[in-house]
Structure formats: structure tokens, C-alpha cells
Amino acid sequence: MNKAGEAMNKAGEAATAAADARTRSDSNTTEIASIRNIVANIDDYKPVTETTVNFAFGKDKLSPDAQEALDKVAAARGNMKRFVIAVEGFTDKVGSADYNNALSQRRANSVVNYLVTKYDIPLYRIYMVGLGSQKPADEGRTREARSKNRRVEVKIYSADQTMASNSSATR
Numbered sequence: 001m002n003k004a005g006e007a008m009n010k011a012g013e014a015a016t017a018a019a020d021a022r023t024r025s026d027s028n029t030t031e032i033a034s035i036r037n038i039v040a041n042i043d044d045y046k047p048v049t050e051t052t053v054n055f056a057f058g059k060d061k062l063s064p065d066a067q068e069a070l071d072k073v074a075a076a077r078g079n080m081k082r083f084v085i086a087v088e089g090f091t092d093k094v095g096s097a098d099y100n101n102a103l104s105q106r107r108a109n110s111v112v113n114y115l116v117t118k119y120d121i122p123l124y125r126i127y128m129v130g131l132g133s134q135k136p137a138d139e140g141r142t143r144e145a146r147s148k149n150r151r152v153e154v155k156i157y158s159a160d161q162t163m164a165s166n167s168s169a170t171r
Helices: 002-044 064-077 097-119 143-149 160-169
Strands: 046-054 083-089 126-130 151-158
Touching (some): 046 064, 064 097, 064 151, 083 097, 097 126, 097 151
Parallel strands (some): 083 126
Antiparallel strands (some): 046 151, 083 151
């Protein structure tokens, strides 16, 4: 009798564990379906606006002109609900690769900090990278060419307009 009672208790525990596993499995299936939907919709994101912010040699502080350019980009965002912002920082080729990579990161951070603090843009909507002297805007060796490479490129991508154009096309 004792052994039968223990077996019954073990069977009850196993049933509870199975039900818990089934619940977690259902939850994971729902989450995977949601992620698949997001990935499927990634192609809906199209460029909306962009700007390039230039920096002085060895500097990572935003100038008033740079802030004005960022203000225009943030205004272009308008009431978008589905958007992401790509921020890419660059330097010229003067200096070591390590220094340039760190400087490009600081420049990109300055732009992100400005957008987040002034416009309350959630950080999860911003993708930032410092690329150092990679992808130069101008391959020349002149002072003017190098100044074009000391920049941060900011691009806004949105799926809102795609959805609007799809719904207007189906009408």
C-alpha cells in the first residue's frame, strides 16, 4: 500500500512537470512565431531620411551645425511608430587604428546621446557602430578630403510608410 501511495505521488509530480513543460513550450512557440513575423517584416523598413554630421580633427563634441542637422532628422521622424536609426561613426586615417576606432565610437555616442536626451528616442531603436577609418567618404590625401571622413552618418528607416503605401495600393 505504501509503495502504491509513493508511486501515485510520483505520477502526480510527473503530470505537473509535464503540464509545466507544455505551458513553457506553448509560450516559446508563440514567441518564436512573433520573432519570425518581425524578421519577415524587416524588409518593410525603408530609408526615410539621413544626414551626415562632421567633426573637427580629434574631436567628438557636436557643433551647433551638427545639432541643427540632428534636429532636422529628428523632426523628419515625425509620428513614426515603426522606425530604427542607424548611427555610423568614422574618422580620417590620421593616427593609429585603435585610436581611430575609439574616436569613431565616441563620435557615434555623442550623436546617440543627443538624440536620446533631447528627443526621448528609446535606445533600443538606435543601432550604433564606430567604424574608424573604414569606408572613407573621400579617398584623397588632402586636408579637405580628410575632413569629409571625420563624420557620423545618421539614417532613419521606417516601416510606417511601407504599411501606408501597401494599404493605399490595396484600396
